[in-house]
Amino acid sequence: MKFFDKEQQKxxxxxxxxxxxxxxxxxxxxxxxxxxxxxAQRDALNKNLVxxxxxxxxxxxxxxxxxxxxxxxxxxxYPAKDxxxxxxxxxxxxxxxxxxxxTIRILMGVRTSGxxxxxxxxxxxxxxxxxxxxxxNQPWLDSFQATSLSNTKWAVKKDGGVFDQFTGATITPRSVxxxxxxxxxxxxxxxxxxRKTYRExxxxxxxxxxxxxxxx
Amino acid sequence: MNQLSTDTEVVKQxxxxxxxxxxxxxxxxxxxxxxxxxxxxxAENGFWMGLATLMVLVFSNLIVSVVRSYIPKEVRIPAxxxxxxxxxxxxxxxxxxxxxxxxxxxxxxxxLIVVNCAILGRAEAFASxxxxxxxxxxxxxxxxxxxxxxxxxxxxxxxFGQGKLFGFEIFGADYPDxxxxxxxxxxxxxxxxxxxxxxxxxxxxxxxKEAMALQMxxxxxxxxxx
Numbered sequence: 001m002k003f004f005d006k007e008q009q010k011x012x013x014x015x016x017x018x019x020x021x022x023x024x025x026x027x028x029x030x031x032x033x034x035x036x037x038x039x040a041q042r043d044a045l046n047k048n049l050v051x052x053x054x055x056x057x058x059x060x061x062x063x064x065x066x067x068x069x070x071x072x073x074x075x076x077x078y079p080a081k082d083x084x085x086x087x088x089x090x091x092x093x094x095x096x097x098x099x100x101x102x103t104i105r106i107l108m109g110v111r112t113s114g115x116x117x118x119x120x121x122x123x124x125x126x127x128x129x130x131x132x133x134x135x136x137n138q139p140w141l142d143s144f145q146a147t148s149l150s151n152t153k154w155a156v157k158k159d160g161g162v163f164d165q166f167t168g169a170t171i172t173p174r175s176v177x178x179x180x181x182x183x184x185x186x187x188x189x190x191x192x193x194x195r196k197t198y199r200e201x202x203x204x205x206x207x208x209x210x211x212x213x214x215x216x
Numbered sequence: 217m218n219q220l221s222t223d224t225e226v227v228k229q230x231x232x233x234x235x236x237x238x239x240x241x242x243x244x245x246x247x248x249x250x251x252x253x254x255x256x257x258x259a260e261n262g263f264w265m266g267l268a269t270l271m272v273l274v275f276s277n278l279i280v281s282v283v284r285s286y287i288p289k290e291v292r293i294p295a296x297x298x299x300x301x302x303x304x305x306x307x308x309x310x311x312x313x314x315x316x317x318x319x320x321x322x323x324x325x326x327x328l329i330v331v332n333c334a335i336l337g338r339a340e341a342f343a344s345x346x347x348x349x350x351x352x353x354x355x356x357x358x359x360x361x362x363x364x365x366x367x368x369x370x371x372x373x374x375x376f377g378q379g380k381l382f383g384f385e386i387f388g389a390d391y392p393d394x395x396x397x398x399x400x401x402x403x404x405x406x407x408x409x410x411x412x413x414x415x416x417x418x419x420x421x422x423x424x425k426e427a428m429a430l431q432m433x434x435x436x437x438x439x440x441x442x
Contacts, residue, residue: 007288010288011288011290011291014286014287014288014291014295015291015294015295015298018287018295018298018299019298022298022299022301022302025302025306026302026305026306029305029306029309029310030309033309033310033312033313036313036314037309037312037313037316040312040313040314040316041316043316044316044317044320127399130395168395
């Protein structure tokens with residue numbers, strides 16, 4: 001029994017070959033670019049980390065660890081340490097779920113005293129020219145410096161707070177302010193857990209290093 | 217319409233100017249409107265989006281014209297789509313790896329090059345019927361014409377929207393941002409003015425050509441009569 005005539009067999013074969021070659025090329029390119037892409041993402045994050053953390057002696061990227069939040073996605077914390085090895089600040093990604101169009105991802109750096117070092121917006125879909133002031137308006141971003149839960153009224157000026165809203169865009173800065181405040185509250189509740197988790201990670205790393213050294 | 221089989225310099229020149237100007241993807245065919253509206257908020261964005269499209273177009277025309285005699289007519293469209301989609305993914309990966317900042321700005325518009333009908337259009341209308349070298353010239357003309365159009369529109373929107381060009385202040389720091397040019401409606405309006413300008417240029421070119429032809433005819437007549 002014959003399902004396909006010669007012509008159809010040829011057509012199927014040609015498409016098959018085109019597909020195989022394409023898949024092969026894509027696999028190759030994906031493999032070649034895997035390491036550079038990881039590096040580029042790391043560089044991009046590092047560039048932001050440097051801006052939101054105070055001067056530190058460690059590699060915050062390498063020392064990062066995850067902390068699970070009850071009922072929510074876990075958060076990755078990047079600790080900054082002084083020369084003696086004491087943690088002086090943490091940076092993490094805080095998500096503002098209620099932007100004007102979708103979620104806004106914020107990288108915030110906070111001292112162990114609960115004082116904001118700086119914030120940067122790393123991902124958003126706000127309206128160009130209106131809401132995107134949260135990435136471009138440097139004075140506005142700087143207005144978060146040295147704020148803490150106790151010394152600042154956490155709202156935009158329209159709502160009786162201290163942060164400027166933008167002309168034509170109130171929802172965007174409002175949601176950023178709210179998210180940073182939530183981040184500070186979360187941070188205040190979890191400082192001890194953070195320290196403990198970091199010490200555990202350090203111990204694990206050392207054990208791993210020791211066992212690796214023993215094997216080789 | 218493009219049955220150009222003689223590989224002469226003149227034909228190549230014609231193919232190029234046709235792609236770059238007379239049959240320009242944006243100015244004449246009004247194709248690829250999606251990246252046009254989405255990313256041309258600045259000259260730099262427009263330029264890189266144009267270059268990414270140019271890369272895909274050059275390689276897709278090249279590959280399609282090389283394999284044109286092996287692909288059965290019935291499945292040529294799916295075969296071209298596979299080729300184009302693969303090329304776009306390659307460009308996407310390369311930009312992610314080595315031009316990460318621009319990749320973050322252009323974002324979704326890079327994968328969307330797949331559905332830019334200007335590319336499949338050239339594969340189907342030109343590369344599948346013409347020699348490899350002519351297809352390459354066609355892709356360069358079309359791609360550079362597309363880049364030029366995006367650059368022009370991005371530049372206009374950046375200049376009038378923010379008073380800058382390639383990030384440099386042109387109108388001084390006091391220039392008030394004109395939001396409309398940055399938002400999508402501004403793209404349509406700016407494009408309308410650019411198209412009007414292109415039509416004026418085309419009319420002038422045509423008039424000059426006609427005048428030249430008339431003059432030549434007259435000199436010929438004088439020569440015959442004299």
